Amino acid sequence: MNIYVCVKHVPDSAATITVEGDNAINEKITWLMNPYDEHALTEAARIKAAGKAVEIVAVCLGKPAAENTLRSAMAMGADRSILIETDQYHDSIITARALAAAIRKDGTPWIIFTGKESIDSEGMQTQFRLAQHLGLPVATNVIKINADSGGVTVECEREAGTIDVYRMAAPCVVGAGKGLNNPNYPTFPDIVRSRKKPVKRIDLAEQAIDRPAAGMQIRELVPAVEQRTPKALAGSAADIAAQIVDILKNEAKVI
Amino acid sequence: MQPIGLLIEFKGGQIKPANFGMATAARAENRQLVALVVDTPANDAKAALEAYGVTRVVNIRTDSNGWNPAVHAAAVVAAMQENGITTLIGLTSPTGRELLPRVAARLDAPLVMDCIDIDLDAHRVKTSQYSGKTIATISMTGSHFIYGMRANVVAPEEAPAAAEVIDFPFAADQGSGFEVIETRTDGSGSQHLAESDIIISGGRGLKNAENFKLLFDCARHLNAAVGASRVAVDNGWVPYAMQVGQTGVKVNPKVYMAVGISGSIQHFAGMKTAKTVIAINTDAKAAIMANCDYFVVGDLFDILPALEKALASVKR
Ligand SMILES: Cc1cc2nc3c(=O)[nH]c(=O)nc-3n(C[C@H](O)[C@H](O)[C@H](O)COP(=O)(O)OP(=O)(O)OC[C@H]3O[C@@H](n4cnc5c(N)ncnc54)[C@H](O)[C@@H]3O)c2cc1C
Numbered sequence: 070m071n072i073y074v075c076v077k078h079v080p081d082s083a084a085t086i087t088v089e090g091d092n093a094i095n096e097k098i099t100w101l102m103n104p105y106d107e108h109a110l111t112e113a114a115r116i117k118a119a120g121k122a123v124e125i126v127a128v129c130l131g132k133p134a135a136e137n138t139l140r141s142a143m144a145m146g147a148d149r150s151i152l153i154e155t156d157q158y159h160d161s162i163i164t165a166r167a168l169a170a171a172i173r174k175d176g177t178p179w180i181i182f183t184g185k186e187s188i189d190s191e192g193m194q195t196q197f198r199l200a201q202h203l204g205l206p207v208a209t210n211v212i213k214i215n216a217d218s219g220g221v222t223v224e225c226e227r228e229a230g231t232i233d234v235y236r237m238a239a240p241c242v243v244g245a246g247k248g249l250n251n252p253n254y255p256t257f258p259d260i261v262r263s264r265k266k267p268v269k270r271i272d273l274a275e276q277a278i279d280r281p282a283a284g285m286q287i288r289e290l291v292p293a294v295e296q297r298t299p300k301a302l303a304g305s306a307a308d309i310a311a312q313i314v315d316i317l318k319n320e321a322k323v324i
Numbered sequence: 325m326q327p328i329g330l331l332i333e334f335k336g337g338q339i340k341p342a343n344f345g346m347a348t349a350a351r352a353e354n355r356q357l358v359a360l361v362v363d364t365p366a367n368d369a370k371a372a373l374e375a376y377g378v379t380r381v382v383n384i385r386t387d388s389n390g391w392n393p394a395v396h397a398a399a400v401v402a403a404m405q406e407n408g409i410t411t412l413i414g415l416t417s418p419t420g421r422e423l424l425p426r427v428a429a430r431l432d433a434p435l436v437m438d439c440i441d442i443d444l445d446a447h448r449v450k451t452s453q454y455s456g457k458t459i460a461t462i463s464m465t466g467s468h469f470i471y472g473m474r475a476n477v478v479a480p481e482e483a484p485a486a487a488e489v490i491d492f493p494f495a496a497d498q499g500s501g502f503e504v505i506e507t508r509t510d511g512s513g514s515q516h517l518a519e520s521d522i523i524i525s526g527g528r529g530l531k532n533a534e535n536f537k538l539l540f541d542c543a544r545h546l547n548a549a550v551g552a553s554r555v556a557v558d559n560g561w562v563p564y565a566m567q568v569g570q571t572g573v574k575v576n577p578k579v580y581m582a583v584g585i586s587g588s589i590q591h592f593a594g595m596k597t598a599k600t601v602i603a604i605n606t607d608a609k610a611a612i613m614a615n616c617d618y619f620v621v622g623d624l625f626d627i628l629p630a631l632e633k634a635l636a637s638v639k640r
Contacts, residue, residue, distance in 0.1 A: 082570050082590050086457040094454065104571055162434065188570055189454055193437045193472075194425035201429035206394065206502035209422065212564075222505065228418035229517070229565030230510045233391065238501035247571055248564045283466030285434045288448070290458050295596060295615055299603075302620045306630035309620050313602060314634045316618060321579045321600045323522050323546065324638055 070123045070218065072113045073172050074182045075199070076106040076142050078135035079189040092287045093158070102138040105184025107145065107252035109245035113182055114146030114253060116216050124148045126175065130167045132156060136268055144255035144263035151175060155273040160285040161190075165198030166278040171271065173203065178240045180221060185210045185244040200242040208235050212248030325356040328444065329404055330378070331414035331423065332361045332369065335516075339372050342415050342519050344480035346473050347376040349442055350413055351483060359487075360384060360403055360412075362396050366489055377483040382407060386494045394502040397426030399494035404431075404468075406492065411444060416472040416574075417518055424472045433468035438574065440477050440597070444469075455570040455593035474597075475519040476576050517566065517573045520549035522581075523598075525568055527553035527591075529584015529605065529624055533561040538628040539583060545635035551575065551595075553585045569594035584624050587612025604628075 080086060081099040089095050102110075113125045127142035127150040129135050139150040153167045172178055181203075183196040200207035212232075213224035220239040224232050226248055237243075255263070302312045318324040328350045333340045347357055357378045361369055366383035373381055382403050388395040400423060404412060412427060414420040416438045428435035434447075440459070441450035447464040449471060517523060524539045524546075539550045551568040552561070568575055570593035580598035585591060587603070587610055595601070601616040604624050613619045620627055 080454060082455055082593075086454045088458060092460075094458070160434075162432070165429075191438065191451070191453060191455075192435075193421055194428060194435055197425040197429040198432075201432075206500060207426075208502075209425075220501070226565055227422065227507075229563060231418070232508045233393075234505040234508070236503040236505055241501065246564075247567075281432060281466075283432055283434050283468075284464070285436060286463050286465070287453075287460050288463050289461040290453070293452060293456055293459050293596065297601065297615055297617050299613060299616050299619050302602075302618050306622070306626040307634070309622065309627055310630035310634035313618075313620075313631055314638055316600065316602065317522075317546070317579060318638070323578050 070121065070179045071176050072116065072122045072125045072180050072182065073178050074106065074109050074113050074125060074127050074142065074147060075168050076110070076127050076129050076138055077103040077184070077187045078129060078131045078138040079103045079187055082188055086292070088290045088292055092290045094290065100134065100137065102141045103184050103187045105186060105245050105247065108247060108249040109182035109184055110142055110145040110147065111250045111253045112214060112245060115250065116180070117146065121216055122179065126150065128168055128171055129153065130155060130159065130164050130273065139268050140263050141255070143266040144259040145253060147266070149267045149269070151269045151271065153271055153273050153276065158287070161192045161195040161198055162281050162283055162285065165195050165202055166281070167273055167276055168199050169202035170276045170278050180216060180239065181205070181242045183242065183244050185246050196242050196244040203240070205241050206237040207242040207244065208237060209244035210246035211243050212246050214243060214249070326354060326411070327356045327358045327407055327409045329407070329409040329412040330357060330359050331400065331412060331420065332359050332373070333415060333417060333419050334364050337368070339369055340415070340417070340519060341480065342417070342475035344376045345476060345478040346413055346415065347373070347378060348481045349473065349478040350444065351377050356380065358382060358407055358409060360400055362386065362399060363388070370487055370489055374485055374487045375482050376480060377485045379485050379487050380407070381487050381489045382492050383489055384492045384494055387496060388504070390504065391507050392504045393422040393426060394500055395496040397423050397430065398496060400427050401430045402494055403492050410468045413442070413471045413473060415519070416474050418516060420472050424470055428470040431468045431470070433470050434464035434466045435470040435472065436462050436464065437472035438474045439471050440474050442471055442473065455590065456574070456596050457593070474576050476521070476578070517549050517551050517568065517575050520575070520577050522546050522548035522579045523551045523568070523575055523577045524548050524581040524583065525551035525553065525585060526556055526583050527585030528555040530556060530561065536562055538624070538632070541632045542628060542635055545632070545638070553591050582612050582616070583628065585612060586610045587615060
């Protein structure tokens, strides 16, 4: 009854991103755990606290600095972690293979959590590829989970006002959404404790993963330019309303 | 003729208009547009799809008795194989987010979601990364190519054609370990944010849940969707599905109105590609005011009722 939580080390959402070379970013910025992964860990810890899980293992494919995110994961409740080390950026086709290989080698999962997407590459697909490699069912944007030894019943928010309820046999892959919980941020003692927890480092190059024929390669990265010239709308409320209607009608042509 | 698969979506029995932009983007002399329609009577859709150049409609009928992303994705893969389709385009919509990655995973094929530009011949796309702060050009390699388009990036243009309708029954494998218990809709049936042409969003300035009525009142006259900042969501004023931003929905409307929203970096991540941004804020120094097309320095509680009145009297 082990829970694996796949976490990603990503730039802080408030960081200023500058492009270096053709297709890379300046990495000397603040990096954090992907926000959706925080929900995944919080939920894993909750399930363990209810006496249902034996061990929580955080798994990350990343550069050596990603250890910081694994330390956060352990401060949030993971018992140990695995860092699949690499010195490169990888697409989700490779990432899913690496995560699947590491989990398969490590033990027998009951639930595998991921975040529903990562806020850096915004690929929205790793959880599905991971599930495919392991031959497991998968659900995304999960906002409620009831776990038992046979599997999980999850509620997924498909869109505003639409909730899907799925039953997945264990083991299965759960993509955590924001509505799942409020992240349980670590206290100072949690952080101190996490320093003693083990991080197992394995080298991506030494993993038995096949070289896929398919791939996605970032050729070019450019800053998104914002070139708006703000114009003031002034006058009485009624004047302003009339000007807005005029913009909607004659400029945006949506009326 | 290279067949290009278009994953068609419906809302309230009608084809979502963003699908026609998708068809327009995919059209070329050497290509044949094949619409994949899943568990929806395709005959009703035929005429609409023909108007945008579709020449084959594959009417996929599964045994899933309603929405089932695992079965629907498996059926789409089978229909692609049956029709020799190696390129599939769908929308980065709630349905697309469920089906396209499942299709890509099954085929071990490259997939880029939220494309703002697609070159089907070069297998090259543009999409935003790092929460809208950069635009990435990504090239894809493989035997199949899956694309999730951002809604509204290509305006629909008609190109009438005649289409054949082909039935494609599909029986799912048993024992997949994935079962749909139910789908609950609260009847709000609100227009999905990502596909809306007009969005009016409210933030902390709205002060409470009741005041969102001011936004809904304006939205009703415009057939607009209502969005929100994270503060409004975290305070429980509106559901998370309405959150626009880095950790919410990314939208691409013709008009985005930010009402009582300061314009944080994370909020911008979700709406910066809007064509026209109109901000209403009491604080002339709020970040949104410096990065919009029109701004009103004023109290939303004065402006919104006046706007509602003005919209109500517009003749259309
Ligand atoms: C990891 C992470 C992810 C995040 N993701 C998102 C996200 O997806 N979406 C998001 O929105 N935020 C997100 N945030 C939060 C973001 O940083 C801001 O806190 C949030 O966007 C602020 O919301 P706001 O603009 O409503 O509130 P505020 O910043 O408090 O702004 C309220 C504005 O309302 C104006 N106002 C007040 N009263 C009135 C009035 N009567 N009339 C007119 N104007 C008035 C004020 O002048 C002010 O400018 C995220 C943060 C983090 C750390």
